[in-house]
Amino acid sequence: MSMPDKASTSIREPARDTPVRHEAEVLVVGGGAAGVAAAVAAARSGADVLLVERHGSLGGLATGGLIILLLTLDDGRGRQAVAGLCQQVTDRLDARGAAFFPPPGEWGVEDPEAVERARRWGLVWGRPPHRVRYSVAYDPAMLKGVLDEMLRDAGARLLLHAWACEPILEGNRIGAVTFQSKAGRFAVRARVVIDATGDGDLFAAAGCAEEKTMVLPWMWFTVGGVDVDRAIEAGVGCFQTIGQGKVLLPWGSIEKVGRIDATRPEDLTRAEVECRRRVLAEFERLRREAPGFADAHLCQVADQLGITESRRLVGRSVLSHQQMNVVLDDAVAVTGHWTKYDALYHIPYGALLPRELENLLVAGRCISVDHRVHQATKEIPACMATGEAAGTAAALAIRTGVDPSQLDVSQLRSELVERGAIVSLAPGG
Numbered sequence: 001m002s003m004p005d006k007a008s009t010s011i012r013e014p015a016r017d018t019p020v021r022h023e024a025e026v027l028v029v030g031g032g033a034a035g036v037a038a039a040v041a042a043a044r045s046g047a048d049v050l051l052v053e054r055h056g057s058l059g060g061l062a063t064g065g066l067i068i069l070l071l072t073l074d075d076g077r078g079r080q081a082v083a084g085l086c087q088q089v090t091d092r093l094d095a096r097g098a099a100f101f102p103p104p105g106e107w108g109v110e111d112p113e114a115v116e117r118a119r120r121w122g123l124v125w126g127r128p129p130h131r132v133r134y135s136v137a138y139d140p141a142m143l144k145g146v147l148d149e150m151l152r153d154a155g156a157r158l159l160l161h162a163w164a165c166e167p168i169l170e171g172n173r174i175g176a177v178t179f180q181s182k183a184g185r186f187a188v189r190a191r192v193v194i195d196a197t198g199d200g201d202l203f204a205a206a207g208c209a210e211e212k213t214m215v216l217p218w219m220w221f222t223v224g225g226v227d228v229d230r231a232i233e234a235g236v237g238c239f240q241t242i243g244q245g246k247v248l249l250p251w252g253s254i255e256k257v258g259r260i261d262a263t264r265p266e267d268l269t270r271a272e273v274e275c276r277r278r279v280l281a282e283f284e285r286l287r288r289e290a291p292g293f294a295d296a297h298l299c300q301v302a303d304q305l306g307i308t309e310s311r312r313l314v315g316r317s318v319l320s321h322q323q324m325n326v327v328l329d330d331a332v333a334v335t336g337h338w339t340k341y342d343a344l345y346h347i348p349y350g351a352l353l354p355r356e357l358e359n360l361l362v363a364g365r366c367i368s369v370d371h372r373v374h375q376a377t378k379e380i381p382a383c384m385a386t387g388e389a390a391g392t393a394a395a396l397a398i399r400t401g402v403d404p405s406q407l408d409v410s411q412l413r414s415e416l417v418e419r420g421a422i423v424s425l426a427p428g429g
């Protein structure tokens, strides 16, 4: 029997008592690049932290979405703009032979050969004249392991396979968050909550101001057994990646699927199935027609749809395009722009704070910025930087006995700098 699909049709769920299964000083929801950085930073700063993730591994789009390029850690002129935890992740990947990046001496240079070397790995974008960026190609399986390890080393607790449902509000604070799991529904009580769900599930459920954008879905995939030199020289749209004879196809089924609302399961289902069908067809086409692909095999198809944007918080500050290259005194992170060589954004603390709630912080791709700035702040290094800022802020709030909304931002900035993060960089220097 088919179910009625009318907006007016609803059922009333019975009220119930939900068991509190965990308590934490800092609850981080979502284990993508931002959430892991937040949890590690908060735990290193002495807080009792629980990170809850709906899937079975960490990294979000940076692993499950096969978005395996850190673009970028620099300002486009050869200076590092994102350091801190993102740099530490890069170091750990590099120590395992799981990262490629141009050496520091090449950052910012216009030398065509060095630019070409970086371009092969997908590290050069935007309009010429090009310079070498400090960007990183890496292995996603290794990143999953590195993130597990960093969380464990920091002493943060981890709970996988639980999906956050709703924040339980106590006035203008979140008292607890409910989760759904195979073991039923349960709650986690916390003093500070960090929404690192990418889609802003918590601030949306709490009724905070937000903007939503419809996007074209992507589904990146990797292929092995490729004559990489031949394929790249012939102009096949692929990049060299970690592993002998392996390439990354940054692929999107753009015209056919159309824009989707990435918070609607119906849209996501249609996009996943159609993208996967087309990826397989595209792989067959490459093997038949593309130079260097005759003996190719499919390695991995992203098991998380590539969603660049969905909800964005409209917070206490909204970082706008007009603030490009403006140094902000309350910045807690800095980022360059992956397609531009002259764009630097200082991300203010208020971009992580909802207007309506006192103890919720937001990190990652759904922070409070305008649509154009989002192009820069959604990138993985920037997500790690805002995650690190949110986690450090949460722990500082606990230590000083205030809510994150009341925090001394200069003290937060000092702590971030002590830990190796960058919170200020003169534009054009």
Ligand SMILES: Cc1cc2nc3c(=O)[nH]c(=O)nc-3n(C[C@H](O)[C@H](O)[C@H](O)COP(=O)(O)OP(=O)(O)OC[C@H]3O[C@@H](n4cnc5c(N)ncnc54)[C@H](O)[C@@H]3O)c2cc1C
Residues within 6 Å of the ligand: 029, 030, 031, 032, 033, 034, 035, 052, 053, 054, 055, 058, 059, 060, 061, 062, 067, 068, 069, 070, 071, 072, 162, 163, 164, 165, 196, 197, 198, 199, 201, 218, 305, 306, 307, 308, 309, 363, 364, 365, 366, 378, 379, 380, 381, 383
């Ligand atoms: C096609 C495409 C190309 C891109 N290219 C690049 C690139 O080349 N370089 C670059 O640096 N960036 C790139 N990006 C951007 C970047 O990949 C993402 O914006 C970034 O990884 C987002 O990190 P995040 O932690 O904010 O969110 P996510 O990676 O989305 O992580 C959110 C996490 O929260 C979990 N979660 C969500 N909801 C819940 C819930 N209710 N309960 C529990 N857990 C939940 C998810 O499972 C996930 O693990 C690209 C993005 C796309 C889509």
